Amino acid sequence: MSVYTGPEYNPPKRSVAKxxxxxxxxxxxxxxxxxxxxxxxxxxxxxSHLEFVWxxxxxxxxxxxxxxxxxxFMWVNDASExxxxxxxxxxxxxxxxRIACEVKPVIRLESGRVVNELSxxxxxxxxxxxxxxxxxxxxxxxxxRFNAETIYAMRGADAEADLAAEAVIGQLIGASTLAxxxxxxxxxxxxxxxxxxxxxxxxxxLCEHQRICGKSFVRKTGVSQ
Numbered sequence: 001m002s003v004y005t006g007p008e009y010n011p012p013k014r015s016v017a018k019x020x021x022x023x024x025x026x027x028x029x030x031x032x033x034x035x036x037x038x039x040x041x042x043x044x045x046x047x048s049h050l051e052f053v054w055x056x057x058x059x060x061x062x063x064x065x066x067x068x069x070x071x072x073f074m075w076v077n078d079a080s081e082x083x084x085x086x087x088x089x090x091x092x093x094x095x096x097x098r099i100a101c102e103v104k105p106v107i108r109l110e111s112g113r114v115v116n117e118l119s120x121x122x123x124x125x126x127x128x129x130x131x132x133x134x135x136x137x138x139x140x141x142x143x144x145r146f147n148a149e150t151i152y153a154m155r156g157a158d159a160e161a162d163l164a165a166e167a168v169i170g171q172l173i174g175a176s177t178l179a180x181x182x183x184x185x186x187x188x189x190x191x192x193x194x195x196x197x198x199x200x201x202x203x204x205x206l207c208e209h210q211r212i213c214g215k216s217f218v219r220k221t222g223v224s225q
Contacts, residue, residue, distance in 0.1 A: 013042035017070035019086055021045040035059060036066045044069045051088055051103045054135050057148035058091060062202050065094045073100065073128060075121045085121060090129065100129040105137045146211050151200035154193040161187050165194035166203075172220055175207050179214035 012034045015021070021030075029049040033056070034041040044067055046052040058064050068090040077083050091099040100121075104114055115134070122132040140148075164185045172181070178195050185191030196212060198204045207217040 010040045012040045013037055015043045015045050016068055017045060018072040019070050021047050021070060033059075042066070046088075048103070050105060050137055053140060053145055053148075054101075054103055055089065056152045057140060057144065058089070060148045060151045060200050062200075063093050063095075065092045067091060071100065073121065073125070075124045077117075077120070085117075089135075097130040098128075099131045099133055100125065101133045101135050103135045109134075109136070143209055143211055147199075147206075150212050151196055154196045155200065157197075158190055158194060161185065161190040161194035162197065165191060165198055169198060169204055169220065172204075175217045175219040177214065178212070178216050178218060181218070182214070 015032075029052065030045070030047055031049075031052040032043055032045045033052070035044050035055075036042075036059075044055060046055055046069070055067060055069075058067060069088065071087045071090045073085045073087060074082050075085055087100040088103040089101040091097075091101060093099065102114065102118055109115060118132055118134055125132060164187060165181075168181050168184045178192060181195055182188075182191040185194065187194075192214070195204070195218075199206065199212065199218065202221050204218040205221045206212070207219055210216060
């Protein structure tokens with residue numbers, strides 16, 4: 001009988017949500033993922049598909065360090081009552097800013113109640129948060145969602161492929177397709193995944209707003225077409 005002698009598995013940290021969030025439901029979407037936090041990351045839980053998609057998208061942005069979910073904030077309403085508010089996400093940026101976010105589909109905003117409430121809260125955040133944002137389904141188009149999910153799915157480092165991709169990018173003049181660059185890397189699909197990671201890190205940029213695929217043209221970030 002063989003005995004596993006590989007590295008010890010260290011699970012991610014537990015969620016820091018300040019209220020109980022269901023991890024399973026027959027009525028609506030529930031999900032979880034792991035966000036950056038120390039060596040092994042931290043679990044965050046989401047209770048709608050829109051929240052999950054926004055989490056995936058935000059984690060692909062280079063200025064986002066990590067996310068916290070269901071963060072409690074006490075505010076005072078029109079009746080001078082102290083009220084609990086749980087923000088769906090708080091974005092922690094690489095420069096230390098904290099952005100409190102409410103995630104809502106546009107159809108839930110028709111009454112104006114949510115927008116009015118967030119406006120009042122934004123005036124009371126003091127030194128707790130730097131900004132309050134409303135994230136809706138209209139804020140993410142189908143291409144952005146696809147690319148975010150692709151980048152997130154391929155985020156795992158591959159030292160050999162990543163180094164080879166860096167060398168190919170260093171020789172890039174003008175624009176090239178991801179397929180051609182993958183062939184230059186010479187590691188098959190590993191090379192393609194490495195290039196996707198470079199897109200996520202903003203080292204190369206898509207020349208057009210399109211789904212990431214082999215036919216996509218890219219250029220070095222900051223270089224005009």
